[in-house]
Amino acid sequence: MKKTLLATAIAGSMIATGAQAATIYNQDGTKLDLYGNLQIAYKSVEQAQRNAAGDIVGAESADELFDNGSTLGFSGEHVINRGLTGYFKAEFEHDADEAKTAGGLNTGDQSYMGLKGNFGDVRLGSWDPLIDDWIQDPITNNEFFDVSDSSYSRNLDAVSIVGVEDREGNKLQYLSPSFSGFQFAVGTQYEGDAEDENFSGSSNASAFAGLKYTAGAFSIAAAYDNLDNNDGTYGTTDIDAGDQYGITGQYTMDTLRVALKLERFESDNEFSEDANFYGLGARYGYGMGDIYGAYQYIDVGGDTFRNVVGDVIKGDAETSETFNEVVIGATYNVSDAMYTFIEGAWYDRDEDASDGVAVGAVYMF
Structure with a gap:
């Protein structure tokens, strides 16, 4: 999930500490x-061409200024x-490349309020x-291209969380202070039965949680999401989305940050396979910017599940696939x-689908 104002920026890179913000009011x-x-970029990406069955049968290069x-x-x-502060943030997106016809501030990014102390x-x-x-994000939180993950995978048809685009809203979270690191x-994310994006037809609250430990330049974090709000009825089919969890370790030394990730999506339906994501990413601030890269190995399927009479119902090891992804x-x-x-x-897909290059410019204020 690209964020230009990188919360994970390391020393040596001026990219976005929020120092560009202008204070409008500061009193009492x-x-x-x-x-x-403002971000305007050019990309050229291999677009997958599919047959009537949905299989990739070719790829065609497509480019745009966007x-x-x-x-x-x-x-x-x-x-x-004393010791209690209220706060808020509201972000809105606009299309700088087509400003005359794009409708101004035409969508939101993130918006929340809270209390801290x-x-x-x-x-x-x-x-x-x-x-x-x-x-x-510690593996790739880049400008345009990221490695795949269990939320979004480029042309990785065997791994799919239905309704993933609705996961950012209606949330309540508590973040603790640091206790000896x-x-x-x-x-939780709450979806009431009046919500259009509610697939289950009844009010529901999902659960997510994480634990992080920091010691000097080293940190390790683990997170879990039960994807409960992605369960529901799609058309005439009832789907249990499954579970999503992972662990990431980071080490920062001067202007170099290295991160290692193990992420797993555990599917509970016949339409998506289980998948493991093993990622390694690094970012180095060289004084006038950053150089960065990541490698990821993806193992899809392979875990065999059988019904009560012993028939394979999902994850036949003979149909497992692996992929190697590289982003620089x-x-x-x-x-x-x-x-x-x-x-x-480079995403290692059939017909080189999703491979590409991008260049761009960013002005922050």
Whole structure:
């Protein structure tokens, strides 16, 4: 999940500490900031060509100049009393490449409010899944190309979470303070029976949780999501989405960060296979920007499940598949507020589907 203002940026890279934000108001314990970015890029990607059965039978290169997630954001906080602060953030996206016809601020990115203090942090609203922030992003949180994960996989048809696009909203989360390096998060996503994206037809609250430990330059995090709100009826078929979990370790030394990930999607339906994602990523700040890359090995299927009479119902080892993914890239800082990037990706799909290159420029304010 690309975020230009990288929360995981390391020393040596000016990319986005939020220092570009302009403070509109700051008085009597109340602060309001305005920030944003313009991102315009060029990409050329091998688009999969499929037959009537949905199989990839070819790929055709397609290119475009496009908006890569230009954002306008507001954030604020106010001191309620000593040790307790209320805060909010609201981000809106617009299409900088087609501004005349795109309809202005035409979609949202994340929006939430919360309370923070010595007790920790309670947040309510819409933002990225915990497994995205803690497990997936340390491997690749790039400008355009990322390695696949159990939430989004490029042309990896055997791994699919139905309704994954609705996972960011309607969430409540508690994040603890650090206890001798340990920190935990627990939360839920609530979908009422009046919600259009509710597949089950009844009100439901999913559960997700994570645990993180930090010791100096080393950190390790684990996260779990029961995907309960992705269960439901699609057409005439009842689907149990399964479970999603992973663990990621990071080590930072000066301007070098290295991360290692093991992520698993455990499917509970016949339409998607189980999958393991083994990822290695690194990012190095060379003074005028970053160079970065990642390798990931994906093992799909292979776990054999049988019914009560012994028939194989899913995961026949003879039908298992493996994939090797590589993403590399570099940024160059034109100024404190502007940088350029170039990326390339190889996904090991049939007919080289999803492989591509991208270049772009970003201006932050």
